[in-house]
Amino acid sequence: MQTVGCVDARLPIHSDMDLVWVRQHVRQTAAQLGFGLVEQTKLVTAASELARNTLVHGGGGEVEATVLRNGHAPGLRLAFIDEGPGIADLERALSDGYTSGDGLGMGLGGARRLVHEFAVDSSPGNGTTVTVTSWTVRPPRHREEH
Amino acid sequence: MLRLGDVLLVTLQGDLHDSTAEQLQQDISETIASSSTTGVVIDLSGVEMVDSFLGRVLAEIAAKAGLLAAQTVVAGMRPAVAITLVELGLTLPGLRTALTTEDALGLLAGEASPYRSRGTRRESP
Numbered sequence: 001m002q003t004v005g006c007v008d009a010r011l012p013i014h015s016d017m018d019l020v021w022v023r024q025h026v027r028q029t030a031a032q033l034g035f036g037l038v039e040q041t042k043l044v045t046a047a048s049e050l051a052r053n054t055l056v057h058g059g060g061g062e063v064e065a066t067v068l069r070n071g072h073a074p075g076l077r078l079a080f081i082d083e084g085p086g087i088a089d090l091e092r093a094l095s096d097g098y099t100s101g102d103g104l105g106m107g108l109g110g111a112r113r114l115v116h117e118f119a120v121d122s123s124p125g126n127g128t129t130v131t132v133t134s135w136t137v138r139p140p141r142h143r144e145e146h
Numbered sequence: 147m148l149r150l151g152d153v154l155l156v157t158l159q160g161d162l163h164d165s166t167a168e169q170l171q172q173d174i175s176e177t178i179a180s181s182s183t184t185g186v187v188i189d190l191s192g193v194e195m196v197d198s199f200l201g202r203v204l205a206e207i208a209a210k211a212g213l214l215a216a217q218t219v220v221a222g223m224r225p226a227v228a229i230t231l232v233e234l235g236l237t238l239p240g241l242r243t244a245l246t247t248e249d250a251l252g253l254l255a256g257e258a259s260p261y262r263s264r265g266t267r268r269e270s271p
Contacts (some may be wrong), residue, residue, distance in 0.1 A: 016164040023161055023195065041195055041226040047232060052164075107198060109220040137182035 007064045013051050013080070014060040014084045022063055026078065029065060033074045034136045043134050044078065046114040049107045050130050057126055058082025068133065075116075076137040083127035090120055131136045147177065152177065153185040153254055154216075155247065159192040167203045174207055178214045185254035186211050189247050191222030203237045208241055217257060219243065221250040 009029075011022050026047040030040045047063070054061040061082030068075040087093045094109045108130070112118040115132040122128035148155040155179055156170070174186060188204065190196070196204070208218035221244045231238070244250035 020161050020163055027194070028250045036225045038229055041224075042233065044195050045197050045230045048199075049234075052154065052197070052199060110198060110236070113233050113235070114230065 007066050011063050011065070012040070012060075013054045013062055013082075016055070019048060019051050019055065020035045023048050025065065026076070030076055030134075033067065033076060034074075035134070035138075039134060039136070042114040043078075043132075046111040046132055047078055049111040050078070050132065053107050053130070054080045054082045054084075054128075057141040058084030061127075068135075070135065073135050073137040075133055077131065077133040079129055079131045081127070081129045086126050086128055087120070088104050090122065090127040094120075147173065149181070149183075150251070150257075152182055153187060154181075154183045155187045155189065155251075157189040159190065161194065162200065164199060167200055170205050171210070173205050175210045175214065178211055178216045183214075183216050185251075185257075186216055186218040187244075187247055187250040187254065188218065188220045189222050189250075190220055190227070191224065191247075193227065194268060196223075196227050196231055198234060198236055199205070201231065201234075202237055205226070205238055205240055217242070217254055219250040219253055221247045 001115060009025060011025055012018055013022060023044050027040055027044045030043050051063060054063070061080065061084070062077040064081065066077040066079075068077055071087065094112065108120075111130075111132065115134045117131075117136060118135040119131045120128065121131075148157070154174065156174060158170075162170075169191055177183060178186065186207070188207065193200075204220060208220075211218045219242045223243065242253070
Protein backbone atom coordinates (compact mmCIF):
# COMPACT_ATOMS: atom_id res chain seq x y z
CA MET A 1 0.00 0.00 0.00
CA GLN A 2 1.33 3.38 -0.78
CA THR A 3 0.51 6.37 1.28
CA VAL A 4 0.12 9.50 -0.75
CA GLY A 5 2.01 12.29 0.97
CA CYS A 6 1.22 15.94 0.55
CA VAL A 7 3.06 17.89 -2.10
CA ASP A 8 6.51 18.75 -0.76
CA ALA A 9 7.49 21.30 -3.35
CA ARG A 10 5.92 23.19 -6.18
CA LEU A 11 8.28 24.72 -8.72
CA PRO A 12 7.37 27.01 -11.61
CA ILE A 13 8.39 26.12 -15.18
CA HIS A 14 8.46 29.29 -17.22
CA SER A 15 12.03 29.62 -18.52
CA ASP A 16 15.14 27.56 -19.20
CA MET A 17 16.48 28.87 -15.89
CA ASP A 18 13.52 27.13 -14.24
CA LEU A 19 14.54 23.86 -15.96
CA VAL A 20 17.86 24.10 -14.15
CA TRP A 21 16.10 24.60 -10.78
CA VAL A 22 13.80 21.66 -11.44
CA ARG A 23 16.77 19.40 -12.27
CA GLN A 24 18.66 20.54 -9.17
CA HIS A 25 15.65 20.06 -6.91
CA VAL A 26 15.00 16.56 -8.27
CA ARG A 27 18.63 15.56 -7.92
CA GLN A 28 18.89 16.84 -4.34
CA THR A 29 15.63 15.24 -3.27
CA ALA A 30 16.46 11.93 -4.94
CA ALA A 31 19.90 11.90 -3.32
CA GLN A 32 18.41 12.61 0.13
CA LEU A 33 15.91 9.80 -0.31
CA GLY A 34 18.72 7.37 -1.05
CA PHE A 35 18.42 6.87 -4.82
CA GLY A 36 21.57 5.40 -6.35
CA LEU A 37 23.58 7.47 -8.81
CA VAL A 38 22.17 5.80 -11.92
CA GLU A 39 18.56 6.08 -10.70
CA GLN A 40 19.16 9.72 -9.74
CA THR A 41 20.49 10.44 -13.20
CA LYS A 42 17.53 8.71 -14.85
CA LEU A 43 15.02 10.61 -12.75
CA VAL A 44 16.73 13.97 -13.31
CA THR A 45 16.89 13.30 -17.06
CA ALA A 46 13.22 12.30 -17.19
CA ALA A 47 12.36 15.45 -15.21
CA SER A 48 14.35 17.54 -17.65
CA GLU A 49 12.53 16.07 -20.65
CA LEU A 50 9.10 16.51 -19.07
CA ALA A 51 9.76 20.00 -17.72
CA ARG A 52 10.91 21.03 -21.19
CA ASN A 53 7.70 19.63 -22.67
CA THR A 54 5.74 21.69 -20.13
CA LEU A 55 7.70 24.78 -21.14
CA VAL A 56 7.80 24.31 -24.92
CA HIS A 57 4.52 22.54 -25.70
CA GLY A 58 2.39 23.51 -22.70
CA GLY A 59 3.38 27.18 -22.66
CA GLY A 60 4.78 26.85 -19.13
CA GLY A 61 3.34 25.43 -15.95
CA GLU A 62 4.64 23.87 -12.79
CA VAL A 63 5.93 20.67 -11.26
CA GLU A 64 4.72 19.21 -7.98
CA ALA A 65 7.17 16.98 -6.13
CA THR A 66 5.85 14.51 -3.57
CA VAL A 67 7.84 12.14 -1.40
CA LEU A 68 6.10 8.76 -1.05
CA ARG A 69 6.51 5.86 1.34
CA ASN A 70 5.16 2.51 0.29
CA GLY A 71 6.21 0.50 3.30
CA HIS A 72 9.49 -0.83 2.02
CA ALA A 73 11.13 2.07 0.30
CA PRO A 74 10.72 5.77 -0.32
CA GLY A 75 9.81 7.10 -3.71
CA LEU A 76 9.54 10.41 -5.49
CA ARG A 77 6.53 11.44 -7.53
CA LEU A 78 6.71 14.36 -9.95
CA ALA A 79 3.65 15.83 -11.63
CA PHE A 80 4.24 18.19 -14.55
CA ILE A 81 1.18 20.34 -15.04
CA ASP A 82 0.37 22.77 -17.81
CA GLU A 83 -2.75 24.39 -19.18
CA GLY A 84 -1.57 24.34 -22.77
CA PRO A 85 -3.28 22.93 -25.86
CA GLY A 86 -3.16 19.32 -24.61
CA ILE A 87 -2.09 16.24 -26.56
CA ALA A 88 -4.42 15.19 -29.35
CA ASP A 89 -2.83 11.85 -30.22
CA LEU A 90 -1.22 10.45 -27.09
CA GLU A 91 -0.09 7.19 -28.64
CA ARG A 92 1.76 9.07 -31.35
CA ALA A 93 3.25 11.52 -28.85
CA LEU A 94 4.67 8.58 -26.89
CA SER A 95 6.28 6.91 -29.89
CA ASP A 96 9.98 7.41 -30.49
CA GLY A 97 10.88 9.78 -33.23
CA TYR A 98 7.69 11.80 -32.95
CA THR A 99 8.35 15.45 -32.36
CA SER A 100 6.39 18.62 -32.72
CA GLY A 101 9.25 20.78 -31.49
CA ASP A 102 12.95 20.90 -32.19
CA GLY A 103 14.11 18.08 -29.97
CA LEU A 104 14.96 14.59 -31.10
CA GLY A 105 11.47 13.22 -30.53
CA MET A 106 12.56 11.27 -27.46
CA GLY A 107 10.93 13.43 -24.80
CA LEU A 108 7.76 11.67 -23.69
CA GLY A 109 8.49 8.09 -24.74
CA GLY A 110 12.07 8.35 -23.55
CA ALA A 111 11.06 9.75 -20.16
CA ARG A 112 8.62 6.87 -19.72
CA ARG A 113 11.49 4.37 -19.98
CA LEU A 114 13.51 6.17 -17.30
CA VAL A 115 10.95 5.91 -14.49
CA HIS A 116 9.04 3.14 -12.73
CA GLU A 117 5.52 4.52 -13.16
CA PHE A 118 4.24 6.89 -15.80
CA ALA A 119 0.81 8.40 -16.46
CA VAL A 120 -0.45 11.08 -18.82
CA ASP A 121 -3.71 12.93 -18.37
CA SER A 122 -4.42 15.13 -21.33
CA SER A 123 -7.06 16.08 -23.82
CA PRO A 124 -7.17 18.82 -26.44
CA GLY A 125 -7.93 22.17 -24.84
CA ASN A 126 -7.59 20.95 -21.26
CA GLY A 127 -3.85 21.01 -20.69
CA THR A 128 -1.58 18.14 -19.81
CA THR A 129 -0.47 16.51 -16.59
CA VAL A 130 2.33 13.96 -16.78
CA THR A 131 2.96 12.10 -13.52
CA VAL A 132 6.04 9.96 -12.99
CA THR A 133 7.15 7.98 -9.94
CA SER A 134 10.35 6.14 -9.13
CA TRP A 135 11.25 4.20 -6.02
CA THR A 136 14.66 3.87 -4.41
CA VAL A 137 14.11 0.13 -4.67
CA ARG A 138 12.14 -1.14 -7.63
CA PRO A 139 8.95 -2.57 -6.10
CA PRO A 140 8.39 -6.33 -6.22
CA ARG A 141 6.09 -7.45 -8.97
CA HIS A 142 2.82 -7.00 -7.15
CA ARG A 143 1.64 -4.86 -10.04
CA GLU A 144 0.93 -7.99 -12.07
CA GLU A 145 -2.11 -8.67 -9.92
CA HIS A 146 -4.29 -6.26 -11.86
CA MET B 147 37.32 26.71 -24.63
CA LEU B 148 41.00 26.06 -24.87
CA ARG B 149 43.15 25.77 -28.00
CA LEU B 150 45.81 23.07 -28.08
CA GLY B 151 47.49 23.44 -31.44
CA ASP B 152 44.89 22.51 -34.03
CA VAL B 153 42.53 21.07 -31.46
CA LEU B 154 39.82 22.95 -29.61
CA LEU B 155 39.21 21.56 -26.12
CA VAL B 156 35.79 22.38 -24.70
CA THR B 157 35.13 21.46 -21.07
CA LEU B 158 31.53 21.38 -19.93
CA GLN B 159 30.76 21.61 -16.21
CA GLY B 160 27.65 21.20 -14.11
CA ASP B 161 24.15 22.00 -15.27
CA LEU B 162 23.95 23.88 -18.55
CA HIS B 163 21.14 26.26 -19.44
CA ASP B 164 19.61 25.59 -22.84
CA SER B 165 20.70 29.04 -23.97
CA THR B 166 24.28 28.43 -22.80
CA ALA B 167 24.40 25.17 -24.76
CA GLU B 168 23.11 26.90 -27.90
CA GLN B 169 25.59 29.76 -27.48
CA LEU B 170 28.38 27.23 -27.11
CA GLN B 171 27.33 25.54 -30.33
CA GLN B 172 27.61 28.84 -32.17
CA ASP B 173 30.92 29.78 -30.54
CA ILE B 174 32.51 26.45 -31.50
CA SER B 175 31.42 26.76 -35.15
CA GLU B 176 32.75 30.30 -35.35
CA THR B 177 36.05 29.36 -33.73
CA ILE B 178 36.55 26.48 -36.16
CA ALA B 179 35.72 28.62 -39.17
CA SER B 180 38.06 31.43 -38.16
CA SER B 181 41.06 29.31 -37.22
CA SER B 182 42.98 26.26 -38.30
CA THR B 183 41.06 23.91 -36.01
CA THR B 184 40.95 20.35 -37.28
CA GLY B 185 39.65 18.68 -34.13
CA VAL B 186 37.21 19.38 -31.31
CA VAL B 187 37.27 17.53 -28.00
CA ILE B 188 34.24 17.99 -25.75
CA ASP B 189 35.00 16.95 -22.18
CA LEU B 190 31.78 15.79 -20.51
CA SER B 191 33.36 14.40 -17.34
CA GLY B 192 31.90 17.23 -15.25
CA VAL B 193 28.39 16.85 -16.68
CA GLU B 194 25.84 15.05 -14.51
CA MET B 195 23.06 14.74 -17.05
CA VAL B 196 22.59 14.71 -20.81
CA ASP B 197 18.97 14.94 -21.94
CA SER B 198 17.68 14.90 -25.51
CA PHE B 199 18.22 18.64 -25.83
CA LEU B 200 21.90 18.52 -24.86
CA GLY B 201 22.26 15.32 -26.90
CA ARG B 202 20.96 17.15 -29.95
CA VAL B 203 23.34 20.05 -29.30
CA LEU B 204 26.31 17.64 -29.12
CA ALA B 205 25.25 15.89 -32.32
CA GLU B 206 24.85 19.23 -34.10
CA ILE B 207 28.23 20.50 -32.89
CA ALA B 208 29.81 17.37 -34.40
CA ALA B 209 27.83 17.72 -37.65
CA LYS B 210 28.72 21.39 -38.08
CA ALA B 211 32.37 20.79 -37.20
CA GLY B 212 32.38 18.01 -39.81
CA LEU B 213 31.16 20.38 -42.49
CA LEU B 214 33.95 22.73 -41.47
CA ALA B 215 36.51 19.94 -41.86
CA ALA B 216 37.02 19.27 -38.16
CA GLN B 217 36.56 16.00 -36.27
CA THR B 218 34.69 15.94 -32.97
CA VAL B 219 35.29 13.52 -30.10
CA VAL B 220 33.19 13.48 -26.95
CA ALA B 221 35.29 12.45 -23.96
CA GLY B 222 34.74 11.34 -20.40
CA MET B 223 31.01 10.66 -20.35
CA ARG B 224 30.02 9.33 -16.92
CA PRO B 225 28.65 5.78 -16.84
CA ALA B 226 25.34 6.89 -15.29
CA VAL B 227 24.92 9.41 -18.11
CA ALA B 228 25.67 6.78 -20.78
CA ILE B 229 23.19 4.30 -19.23
CA THR B 230 20.50 6.95 -19.07
CA LEU B 231 21.08 8.12 -22.65
CA VAL B 232 20.66 4.61 -24.02
CA GLU B 233 17.45 4.03 -22.05
CA LEU B 234 16.20 7.39 -23.23
CA GLY B 235 16.68 6.04 -26.75
CA LEU B 236 19.56 8.29 -27.68
CA THR B 237 22.66 6.38 -28.75
CA LEU B 238 24.01 9.28 -30.82
CA PRO B 239 25.62 7.04 -33.45
CA GLY B 240 27.25 9.95 -35.23
CA LEU B 241 29.29 10.94 -32.20
CA ARG B 242 32.77 9.60 -31.70
CA THR B 243 33.73 9.00 -28.11
CA ALA B 244 36.77 8.41 -25.94
CA LEU B 245 37.01 7.52 -22.29
CA THR B 246 39.33 10.37 -21.41
CA THR B 247 40.37 13.70 -22.88
CA GLU B 248 43.86 12.29 -23.31
CA ASP B 249 42.51 9.39 -25.38
CA ALA B 250 40.48 11.83 -27.46
CA LEU B 251 43.54 13.97 -28.19
CA GLY B 252 45.51 10.85 -29.10
CA LEU B 253 42.73 9.77 -31.41
CA LEU B 254 42.71 13.09 -33.22
CA ALA B 255 46.50 13.18 -33.43
CA GLY B 256 46.60 9.69 -34.91
CA GLU B 257 44.08 10.74 -37.45
CA ALA B 258 45.95 13.68 -38.84
CA SER B 259 47.43 11.50 -41.56
CA PRO B 260 45.87 8.16 -42.50
CA TYR B 261 42.28 7.14 -42.04
CA ARG B 262 41.59 5.26 -38.84
CA SER B 263 38.75 3.00 -37.95
CA ARG B 264 36.28 3.95 -35.25
CA GLY B 265 37.71 1.85 -32.44
CA THR B 266 38.62 4.35 -29.76
CA ARG B 267 38.67 2.20 -26.66
CA ARG B 268 42.03 0.70 -25.95
CA GLU B 269 41.94 -2.94 -25.02
CA SER B 270 43.60 -3.52 -21.72
CA PRO B 271 45.89 -6.51 -21.60
